[in-house]
Amino acid sequence: MRKRGKAAACLMITALTAIAAVLPGCQPPDRKGKIEIELVQYKPEAVEVFEMLEEKFNASHDNIHLTIESPNDAMTILKTRFIREDAPDIIGIGGDINYPNFLDSEMLMDISDYRGLADINPSYLTIDKQLEFIPMNGTYAVPYVANAAGVLYNRAMFQENGWEIPETWEEFKALCDTIQAAGIQPLYFGFKDTWNCLAPWNAIAVDLAPADVCSRVNRGETTFTEQYREVAERMLELLPYGQKDPFSYGYNDACTAFARGQSAMFTIGSYAVPQIKSVNPDMDIDTFVLPASDNAQENVLNSGIDLQFSVMADCPEKEAAYEVLDFLLADENVQAYLDNQNAVPCKNGDFKLPSMLDGVADYIKEGKMVDYQDHHYPTEMAVDALIQTYLIQKDTDAFLAGFDQDWQRYNRDLIAKVQRYEEEHPDTGAEGGTNQ
Structure with a gap:
């Protein structure tokens, strides 16, 4: 064994048991020589x-x-x-x-x-x-x-009502209006748990913001105020389609409500299905890409x-x-x-693939996937909490300005490193492969 801690432990055991002559080395007999x-x-x-x-x-x-x-x-x-x-x-x-x-x-x-x-x-x-x-x-x-994130939906409920899968943002909002008119709540949110705010945020951002927006900001080429405005505005447009106080209910509440048919859809990732099925094992769940763009061809899977x-x-x-x-x-x-x-x-x-990914299987096979934007956010910045606060206060300008300010604060050393690299390698530019 090469590990220092393990070697010390083995030596101690040997000393305490005084059987070093019986057990050569510190490995159990069945692992000798492996x-x-x-x-x-x-x-x-x-x-x-x-x-x-x-x-x-x-x-x-x-x-x-x-x-x-x-x-x-x-x-x-x-x-x-x-x-x-x-x-x-x-x-x-x-x-x-x-x-x-x-x-x-x-x-x-x-x-x-x-x-x-x-x-x-x-x-x-x-x-x-x-x-x-x-x-x-x-x-x-x-x-x-x-994993994949977008919109989980109650497939049986959709089939019973003849609802079609939307391919643009306007079609998605029209679907939500139709569901509401039928006396059913379109969405359920678990925004009491701040990380739940990131699920729809990421799913919208992959369609509307550059995949490498964080790299571009680090290089000083753009700002989040420029790139995230439409993302932020569409987050607010989701709220009327959920329960009255989405900040009083957490992830488990949302999973349970969706499992019990209290909403037709849930903006979350595939990782939520086991929790949902623990409440309703027989629920028929499928997924579609959240179509944040007005152009169906621009839809990508958040994976x-x-x-x-x-x-x-x-x-x-x-x-x-x-x-x-x-x-x-x-x-x-x-x-x-x-x-x-x-x-x-x-x-x-x-x-x-699991059946709840039927609706996005083609995106996976074709490689039409873009990473979660939050995979590039520093933990210390607590972007999930920033989004939750924004959804409560609904001040887009203040949110975006704060996002830019906090990004500079929490990424100061990284930004300096990236920009120093850019100065030393002027020919690489945006093609160098820096983080999204």
Whole structure:
């Protein structure tokens, strides 16, 4: 074992039990001679499927022993372990702001030579490149599964009333008016939980704002006041179609209300389906893209990487780590994860998608997907709370001005770094692959 903490623990056990002569080395007898690979992943809700995969891997590999850990608050644990120089071999994290932070710290291995990358949907590889603060040569993560956000809808209710799926913003509002006229509430919001405000925000922004708006702001080329005005205004247009006080109800309330038929639609991601089905297991749910644009051709699916694997830069057993990745990417193992977590595969292949993604399956196959804008927002800025406050106060000018001001405040060092890079590499410009 190479880990300093584990080595110390083994030495202590040996000393206390005084059987060093009986157990040569610090590995249990059944692991003697095996390469140890440790994977720490950040989704505790997926612990069941990862326990199955760990057991399956170890039963089928004689030369490698895999340990998969799925702790609560994994990101805090990982950061603590990094400080202690006790990193695992592989980490499983989301395609959010944590990924470029780790990448910027030079903690991840360039895995450009990993052959499994050829099977990954190029759209998700592009999303990862766009997360980079400054352009990086190489590839540092294998996108595994994604999720999708738009509008969940009660398919049975739609079929019963003959409602058609809208393809433009005006058609969407007309649908909401029709549903209201039928005495049914169109939408239900869980805006008491501030993060719920990000679901419709992201779904609208992917149609109306540049995908690389954050990069452009960092380079000093534009402002959020210029790029987010229409996004903000359309967020306000949603409110009349929900319950009277959306800020008194949280995520669980909204899931329960939608499950009980108290609204025809719910502006949330596919990740909410298990919670909804826990209330109404027989509910027939489908998804459509929230059509924020007035041009149907501009519609894209809001989809981001929910889980991806990175090999740590100091992993001494690169080939063994690649063998673990090969196992995880085997079609049957990807399908097992999809079935367990209602996820979207980042790997190309003939996978069976959850039925609640029927309405967006073509977007996934065609790669018409754009990442969540909030994956590029610094956590400290608390953009979800800013949006909630805006929806309460309804002052668009103040909200946008505050967004720009807070962005400069919380990204001061990053902006300086990006602009310094631009000065040193004047020929790269906007094509350099900086974060969206």
